[in-house]
Amino acid sequence: MNIGEVSDKSGLPPKTIRYYEDIGLVKPLRGPNGYRSFRESDMHKLAFLGRSRALGFTIEDCRNLLALWDDQDRASADVRAIAREHLEQIESKIADLNSIRATLSHLVRECAGDHRPDCPILKKLGNFSK
Known part of the structure; x- marks a missing residue:
């Protein structure tokens, strides 16, 4: 498959696929003409990466999850630990956002919110004390 198909x-x-190749997450074959040739396994890795990134996993987490996905002798506890830390x-972040x-x-x-200049929002933003 070429890059458009994958x-x-x-x-x-x-652009994302090229970036993932640049950082070594996928390694498509190269034809004599220099064009990328993606295998079915590359497409599955890219879909895996897309779903992982959509869940907010970091690139490094994705790298580790991909390595575990490729490792048939993996312990699911290792996968769970990455997911638990991310959770x-x-x-x-949710607690911080709720506070904000x-x-x-x-x-x-x-x-x-009227014509008067007194504004507690600006007063709070300008206050140096917590």
């Missing part, structure tokens, strides 16, 4: 099948743009990071939302919601409620 792009269509994997759902990844050609903990997501939960931390609560603070901003409070400030928006407190601001009259």
